[in-house]
Amino acid sequence: MADWGLPGLTRRQLLEQLGRVGGSAAVLAAMQAFGISTASAAERPPELRGSGAGKKILIVGAGHAGATSAYELSKLGYDVTILEARSFSGGRAQTARRGFQAQEMGGEPARCDFDDGHYINIGPWRIPYHHRSTLYYTKLFDVPLEIMVNDNDAAFLYGRDVPGRLNRQLVRQGEIKADLRGMTCELVAKAAATGRLDGLLSADDKEIFLDYLCNEGYLSRQDLTYRGVDGMGISIRGFARHPGAGLVKGEGLPLLDFSDILNSRLWQHFNAVTEFDMQWTMFQPVGGMDQIARGFERHMGHLIRFDSEIERLRQNDQGVTADWINTKTGQRGSTTADYAIVTMPLSVLHRLDTDFSESFKEAMEGVAYAPVMKAGLQMKRRFWEEDFSIYGGHIKTNFDNGMGIYNISFPSTAWQSQKGVLLGAYIYGAVAVQASAKSLRDRLEYCLDIGETVFPGHYRANFETGFSWCWHRAKYNQGGWAEWSEAGRKTAYPKLLQPEGRVYLAGEHLSYMTGWQAGAIESAWMQIEKLHHRVLQA
């Protein structure tokens, strides 16, 4: 065994040893000393010692927060039971595939009829590299991941009714990006060269700045002009005729007009992947996001009591009692435990019959939930790949989705196979509410109309079957994710982080990563650590 300072001990080995001796706090302190940024606030479960044997824990909800709590607490010897209202686990981390059936409140029964092997992630669909907590469990449970192409310069931008010549044109994002970057660099370079930035830059820095602008924007160093070509005169932004064998040198596409680009406002799409949450490439589980739930189930599935909808929650100084109804058989029963972890979304939980204090009940009402609709469309031919050379990523349009953006997203799996399910709608807010008022068939028509405008002759002709789902109309969710206001974070949020008697809440709503799986997992880690310390001190 190596000593602390011994050469050959890797940073990770050192941290692991520190962890064994000093727990997660020592590891975090050391990592900060190393200057390592820990992306997720927590990247592994709390290192808990001592036994929970003899203590019963009731968990409500078998989504990631509930499954995480159950898995970690049962390892400590706790006697854990999960009540899950649905007949499957995973909560919102759900995948619709052939045979998947669901019914929204006030809606028609919906059934997914995709061909075998095809699916749509109707909940979360991408994992950032820095969500170490989510990636901790995918690794632990052997859930294979693949790359999810979250941005693709070959995918089109489409502006409907925009001023200028880009109106209703399909333009590859890479072309607009290259021209916007080049032309902006040219403007700034010429301003710098003619002394208009003097006073903002030192003379020495100005020369380096010009070097940078020429490099960044492919400007000619002689006249500081952007022509969309590299030093060899070869197009950097795409070809009308691609370079080929023999004498086929290729023919670059003409530059776009700067004013047209500005006026189209299509540039508003470009800051999306520069957000911390978003990357050009992200991860997705092979075969669907629900594979994470299957992974959890392999290790704690025996603790879940399915089809068990909680109707009432009561507690006293001895324990917690949940009354439940089996939604299949109508049978009622009660489960008593020493403590409870309730992971239902606040949008649903606030209506549960509980004996929580008035101030806690009020806090549970202090948050809004996002209306969200997703629709998957099965296409009999991957025309986006075969005819347009678009492999993954999103078509970005200015069709209103309440945010001025409507994307069509292509599957990052089964490349070059025959069929594919694309994400024909992922809409929020009032537009999601409006679309959700339509019949299932009309929702698909709404998606197809938009797609057909972008891909005339292809979209409808290739469409076979679709599946839409609205989280705000899902009985056990009533919203895609919690939307905290600043005021709510100050008043209601801190109350909900504290246990209400013997009841702890967990879920994405109790994190600053709302709507992300990591938020659910890490909130569970936070609460089980508190609960376990309390048990040990009792």
Add this chain to the structure above:
Amino acid sequence: MSKRHTGFAGLFLLATLAPGAADADEQTGRSLYLQNCAACHQTEGQGLGHPIPPLAGSPILLGDETEVAGLILHGKAGMPAFHLYLGDDVIAAILSYARDAWGNAAPPISLALVTAERAKLGNDGFRIPTN
């Protein structure tokens, strides 16, 4: 963003200036209600049972004007916050309609009141969701 907030302004203005404005108001209010609320609250405000109670006789809808306007803007108890998506004129039209429909008989909500409520929002920390 600003475009979204005034998306229905023309429609609503037209309705209020036209002769027979009361009928037109009601029609506008109803169509905006159907578009933006009926998916959950249902076409006649009947709600969806336990999770979404009926709007006929709803104490919240018929109660304090600033509170109900604030509810649509901020959201509450799982209801969406619509301030990102609906203009003040739309919110006023919908509320005025619903407060007078299905046997309800509360006075309308003015555009000015909704605008004043929105101003109280300040920077409320919302951002466009990107999950």
